[in-house]
Amino acid sequence: MEKKLIIFTGPSGVGKGTVEKILFDQKDLKLKLSVSMTTRQPREGEIDGVHYYFVSRETFNACLTDNRLIEYSMHFDNYYGTLYSEIDRICEQGKIPFLEIETNGAKQILDYYKKMGKQDEICSIFLMPPSFTELEKRIEGRNTETEDLIIKRLNKAQEEIAFSTLFQHVVVNDDVEETAAKIREIILKEFKKVIEFKKENETEGRKA
Known part of the structure; x- marks a missing residue:
């Protein structure tokens, strides 16, 4: 069965x-980031509709009630979710939807596609730290979070790593460039026909 989308997940601080x-700079992969919806406040420099769709709790709950979300989760007191319409929007642009989401949300999508008998349409990738000690060092090195929040992130990371076996590909992020190269190879292999088809369409479009 033809692959349709990429799920990319891993603990906070894994990179x-x-x-x-690096992957999105490689235009031949035809990737398009799926923009998630969230109830958290925008950070400095973040743009609505580019980094996230920033919404109120009421709006988020309405989307849940209307079954408009393919997945959702709460992360440090804020809701995050992916709209079905966002996946459709990217596919209509001739791109491959790339979902960088929380592990819990990723599990929901895997379960949904499995229930529909379409699990083969997903390429799921879990990014793993070289060690838990290294992950702890990276999170503490940010110098932007309280000790309490660091502990919460590390506890959550342990839970997420325990679910890594649910994903097709587990890639250890020891060296960023090497990691990106490994994931590139995974995408090229999994989406070979899709990427070639999209390239052919672009070529035909330019000729026309």
Whole structure:
């Protein structure tokens, strides 16, 4: 069965954002980041509709009631979720949806697709730290969080790592460039036909 989307997850501090940036700079992969919806406040420099869809709790709850979310989770007192319409929007652009989401939300999507008998449409990748000690060092090295929040993140990381076996590909992020190269190879292998088809369409479009 043809792959349709990528789920990319891992504990906080593992380096998802850095690896993701390298991958998105490689235009031949045809990736498009799925923008999540959240109830948290925007941070400095974040743009609504680009980094997240920033909404109120009331709006988020309405989306839940209307079954508009393919997954959702609470992360440090704020809700995060992915709209079905966001996946459709990316596919209509001729891109591959790339969902960088919490592990709990990733599990929900895997369960949903399995229930629908479409689990083969997903390429799931779990980014693993070289060691828990290294993860702790990275989180503490941010110097932006309280001791209490660091402990919460580390406890949550232990829970998330325990679920890593649910994912097709587990990649250890010891060296960012090497990690990105490994994930690139995974994507090229899993989406070979899709990427080639999209390239052909672009070529035909330019000729027209």
